[in-house]
Amino acid sequence: MSKFKKKAEVKQEIPTSSMPDVVFMLLFFFMVTTEMRKSSIEVKQQIPKAAQLRKLERKTLVANLYIGQPTEAKFGTEEKIQANDAFISTEDIIRWVNEEKSKLAEAEREQLTIAIKGDKDAKRGIIADVETELRKGNARKVLYTAADNSNARKN
Amino acid sequence: MARSTPEIPNASMADIAFLLLTFFLVTTTINNDKGLSIGLPPPPDPNKKDEVKMQEKNLFKIQVNSSDALLVEGEPMEDVSGLKDMIIKFIKNKGVDPSSSETPEKAIVSFKTDRGTSHKRFVEILDIIQGAYYDIYAEQAGVSNKEFREAASAIGTDPEKRAIYERGKKDYPMNISIAEPTKVGN
Numbered sequence: 001m002s003k004f005k006k007k008a009e010v011k012q013e014i015p016t017s018s019m020p021d022v023v024f025m026l027l028f029f030f031m032v033t034t035e036m037r038k039s040s041i042e043v044k045q046q047i048p049k050a051a052q053l054r055k056l057e058r059k060t061l062v063a064n065l066y067i068g069q070p071t072e073a074k075f076g077t078e079e080k081i082q083a084n085d086a087f088i089s090t091e092d093i094i095r096w097v098n099e100e101k102s103k104l105a106e107a108e109r110e111q112l113t114i115a116i117k118g119d120k121d122a123k124r125g126i127i128a129d130v131e132t133e134l135r136k137g138n139a140r141k142v143l144y145t146a147a148d149n150s151n152a153r154k155n
Numbered sequence: 156m157a158r159s160t161p162e163i164p165n166a167s168m169a170d171i172a173f174l175l176l177t178f179f180l181v182t183t184t185i186n187n188d189k190g191l192s193i194g195l196p197p198p199p200d201p202n203k204k205d206e207v208k209m210q211e212k213n214l215f216k217i218q219v220n221s222s223d224a225l226l227v228e229g230e231p232m233e234d235v236s237g238l239k240d241m242i243i244k245f246i247k248n249k250g251v252d253p254s255s256s257e258t259p260e261k262a263i264v265s266f267k268t269d270r271g272t273s274h275k276r277f278v279e280i281l282d283i284i285q286g287a288y289y290d291i292y293a294e295q296a297g298v299s300n301k302e303f304r305e306a307a308s309a310i311g312t313d314p315e316k317r318a319i320y321e322r323g324k325k326d327y328p329m330n331i332s333i334a335e336p337t338k339v340g341n
Contacts, residue, residue, distance in 0.1 A: 023172040030179035048275040050282035053189040055308040118274040125270030145190040
């Protein structure tokens with residue numbers, strides 16, 4: 001009988017002394033990778049999927065345009081363009097491009113890439129209008145942001 | 156002197172760290188800076204109105220209407236899985252088939268949409284067209300499609316990758332013409 005009792009007394013515990021270290025490591029990872037968004041996106045953003053993706057070479061040379069239906073009903077159902085934290089109309093795009101360009105160093109201005117983050121249900125019409133304005137504003141490098149699906153559809 | 160050393164209680168440290176961790180987990184957005192890269196043409200010149208005449212055989216026409224239906228070379232197409240091979244065949248024709256492209260330089264893939272076409276469909280088709288070109292480039296450079304695209308994304312910093320990129324693109328300019336959309340649907 002005493003034999004069994006002895007065995008029951010053996011403690012089976014997971015050592016937890018290193019848990020804070022593990023958690024801190026994770027914490028630092030997320031702290032470093034996180035980027036506080038200056039503005040909340042107020043248009044629908046369901047990014048379409050594609051396979052032939054290209055990465056952007058330098059993230060500082062990117063300006064984002066969000067296009068889609070507003071998430072809040074008070075802004076209506078018509079698709080809108082959001083740049084930084086405000087809705088802009090197509091006529092404002094040239095001005096916006098120049099603003100974004102002026103943030104960059106002189107030599108890098110021509111390398112500005114516009115990332116068009118279009119909702120998958122956004123219509124081609126509004127995006128084509130944006131493209132026309134970007135051509136006029138001489139920001140001709142465009143990236144249609146898309147999610148990777150090359151693993152789902154092998155090619 | 157068996158005096159106990161002063162200690163900070165650290166049993167709750169894990170809890171605090173977890174709380175912070177949860178906060179960052181929720182607020183974090185891993186930036187998605189990947190996508191289909193294109194270069195737009197220069198702005199239209201209002202003074203010049205010369206209609207550039209293209210020979211019909213050097214054009215590969217893809218049209219999408221406002222209900223996302225596809226028309227390839229005048230024929231309706233339901234299944235897009237064969238489209239990429241059609242485009243590759245068209246680009247690499249080099250005059251073999253007299254009704255197809257003469258040279259890869261002259262071959263143009265024309266992609267026309269409607270204002271009512273969804274962005275999803277647009278990206279899907281553009282993906283296929285670019286995929287056809289990247290497949291050709293990758294084959295020419297002797298790397299995989301993925302490796303070629305990675306090389307193309309790093310031409311500014313890595314001379315070795317630039318060499319791969321140049322070798323792949325040789326003789327095959329990416330002539331994708333994205334026409335101004337028609338105004339049928341909205």
